[in-house]
Amino acid sequence: MKYQVQENCLTIYLPREVDHHNAEEMKREADAVIDRNHIKYVIFDFDRTDFMDSSGIGVIMGRYKTISLIGGEVWAVHANARIRKILTLSGVTKIMQIYEEDET
Amino acid sequence: MKNTNEMEIRFDSRSANEGFARVAVASFMTQLNPTVEEVADVKTAVSEAVTNAIIHGYENEIHKVCIRCRIDDNMFTVEVSDTGKGIENIEEAMRPMYTTKPEQDRSGMGFAFMEAFMDSVEVESEPGKGTKVRMKKTVGKGREIWTTQSL
Numbered sequence: 001m002k003y004q005v006q007e008n009c010l011t012i013y014l015p016r017e018v019d020h021h022n023a024e025e026m027k028r029e030a031d032a033v034i035d036r037n038h039i040k041y042v043i044f045d046f047d048r049t050d051f052m053d054s055s056g057i058g059v060i061m062g063r064y065k066t067i068s069l070i071g072g073e074v075w076a077v078h079a080n081a082r083i084r085k086i087l088t089l090s091g092v093t094k095i096m097q098i099y100e101e102d103e104t
Numbered sequence: 105m106k107n108t109n110e111m112e113i114r115f116d117s118r119s120a121n122e123g124f125a126r127v128a129v130a131s132f133m134t135q136l137n138p139t140v141e142e143v144a145d146v147k148t149a150v151s152e153a154v155t156n157a158i159i160h161g162y163e164n165e166i167h168k169v170c171i172r173c174r175i176d177d178n179m180f181t182v183e184v185s186d187t188g189k190g191i192e193n194i195e196e197a198m199r200p201m202y203t204t205k206p207e208q209d210r211s212g213m214g215f216a217f218m219e220a221f222m223d224s225v226e227v228e229s230e231p232g233k234g235t236k237v238r239m240k241k242t243v244g245k246g247r248e249i250w251t252t253q254s255l
Contacts, residue, residue, distance in 0.1 A: 058211040
């Protein structure tokens with residue numbers, strides 16, 4: 001899993017495809033990093049991602065459960081139209097902010 | 105004359121094969137000249153069904169998952185079946201947000217996604233015998249209008 005920690009903020013750079021196969025490893029690693037660094041904000045960066053199924057939704061919901069206990073937030077950035085559709089359809093947008101960048 | 109075609113694949117229920125399964129189905133589907141959106145819809149639905157077979161049907165034991173695809177003109181049918189533990193209550197299993205494995209961070213959205221992205225989803229299951237998910241989608245609906253448009 002590619003990630004970056006800045007103070008209490010964790011950015012996870014998601015792979016090209018997010019499915020059950022790579023979600024498992026991502027969950028384990030993310031939880032370890034969140035625990036070790038007292039993370040309050042988790043940013044999911046979808047820049048490279050063109051496929052995600054409901055396993056990805058599970059990853060987001062699970063991390064939200066952990067950090068919401070300390071008042072944290074989850075964010076999505078660089079989500080393309082397909083990913084946004086998946087996020088909206090699942091209802092996860094109720095707990096997650098989607099950062100919309102300017103159309104350039 | 106009806107344009108029909110079929111394919112069948114069987115593979116081990118390893119999570120590493122999930123990517124293979126959806127790419128195989130997607131590439132078989134290309135002969136219908138689908139839109140990017142339609143391919144993405146089918147890939148997501150197949151991924152959900154295969155994941156279900158692996159983690160619920162076989163509970164991560166290694167057995168075979170079978171996928172059958174059929175083309176009937178512009179109707180695309182994909183069946184994902186396992187010979188795993190089966191589903192006790194199909195209606196309950198298909199309810200959005202319902203999951204038997206919340207501790208594994210399963211979202212309970214698998215069947216909801218299949219239903220959202222395919223035209224129809226049918227589930228046949230018998231406890232102890234296995235589960236078969238049959239999904240259908242009409243492909244290339246909007247295409248005719250597009251191709252007949254004059255430039």
